[in-house]
Amino acid sequence: MPQRPANGPEEKEKHLMPRTLATADDSPRPFLEIRIQGLHLTVEHVPYRLLTLVTTLGGAVAGVVWYPR
DSSP states (O other), X not given: OOOOOTTOHHHHHHHHSOHHHHSSOOSOOOSEEEEETTEEEEEOXXXXXXXXXXXXXXXXXXXXXXXXX
């Protein structure tokens, strides 16, 4: 696969854009970010398997608690 030159079209377009867009971070934002004093928790992607497990167990526990009523 051929390598693109360092001064390709993307580099030329950056010079045409305003400074804030040219220097903006292109990385995607995290799904969840929590900062509490020294604790910094970052979740990059939605944990679908964990959410499925928690909701399944929560539904089962709720059924067991409310069934005898």
